[in-house]
Structure formats: structure tokens, C-alpha cells
Amino acid sequence: MSKCSKYCECVKHTRCVKRGICDPCEQIKHPDKFVKHCKGCVCDQLRRLQTQTEVDVFLSGGQVLEDVVFVSFNRNTCCAFFSDPTTEPGSTLIVDCQDIQAIRIEAD
Template sequence: MGREYRYKEKNYDNSHECEECMEHEKKEYGKKEHENKCKGCICDQLRKLQPGTEVDLFLSNGARIEDVVFVAFNDKNCCAFFTGLENEPPGSTLIVDCKRIDAINIEGREC
């Protein structure tokens, strides 16, 4: 019983250090997950794309969305925001995961 008590006491004494280590590991894991989450050509292009740029989107499911205006890209969750959808009420926003976009036609831009 004495050993059990010392074991619990040791765990108790080190619990603060363990909590700090666990928090540090969570943060590091989150960074690694974030770093790897939004990879790929399209995600990279969206990071650099200027808001207000008109584009056509070619989605992974074969859908094509034409003449939408790029609003923003959230690098934390890979969401790209677009407006200007045909047949939708003014102010409607299209949100697309950058990993689900196969190609982008950036209108009026020459390489």
C-alpha cells in the first residue's frame, strides 16, 4: 500500500508538468495538421488570389461554376468564398473546400 501511495503522490506532483506537455503536444499536433490540411495547386492559388477576381470553378464532381467573384480564402479550414452566383439572390455566398476544386479559370489574367 505504501508503494501505491507514492505512485499516486508522484503522479500528482508531476500532473502540472504532464498537463503542460499535453497542451504543448496538442498545439504542435494542431500546427502539423493545419500545415498539411490545405495543400495543393488550387489551395496555393487561392491563398494568392486577389479578392474581387472573377473566376470559373471546375469542381471534383464534374460541376462547372462560371463567373463567380472570389471573396476570401480561410487557410485554417480550406474554405474559399465566392459571390455572384447566377439565379441566386444578391448577397448569396458560395463556400467551397479548396481540395474539391480541380481547376480554376482566372478571367482576364495572363501567365
């Protein structure tokens, strides 16, 4: 048995907190472990966005990245990866999801 950490990885988190310990045989990767790390609506949307989706990205500084393609999202670093096949073929744009104010998903 070990003390519960801030991000308890026990199956029954409420029971774990009440007892103040984690039973190692019950530990699994907690699905919400990184939710608190990468905060915001856009970060939540990027976690669920299908790869190869064309989007417009509105950055907090007012710049807009138009017609970029969503490549991936790293939950550990909050980095969103996009490609720009029209303007800069073969390049990768890396943006902190917390610096994005909005995304527009292009209609098919």
C-alpha cells in the same frame, strides 16, 4: 524551453528540430503552418488570389461555377468563399479548396 511540436513555431526550425526544443523567446507564427492542412495546387493559388477577382471554378464532381467572384479564403478551414452577382445576387458559395480541380481567372 518546450518540446518542439509537429508545427514548430521557432524562427530557426532546423536548429529547433536538432535540439528538440523551442525557445519561447524565438517563437513567431510560422508562415507555412497551414500549408500542409489545405493541400493542392488550387488551395495554394487561392491563398494568393486577389479578392474580387472573377473566376470559373471547376469542381471535382464535374460541376462548373461560372463567373463567380472570389471573396476570401480561410486557411484554417480550407473554405473558399465566392459570390455570384449574376445568378444569385447577395448569396455566398462556400467550397472546400480541396474539392476544386481547377480555376480559370477571367481576363480583363
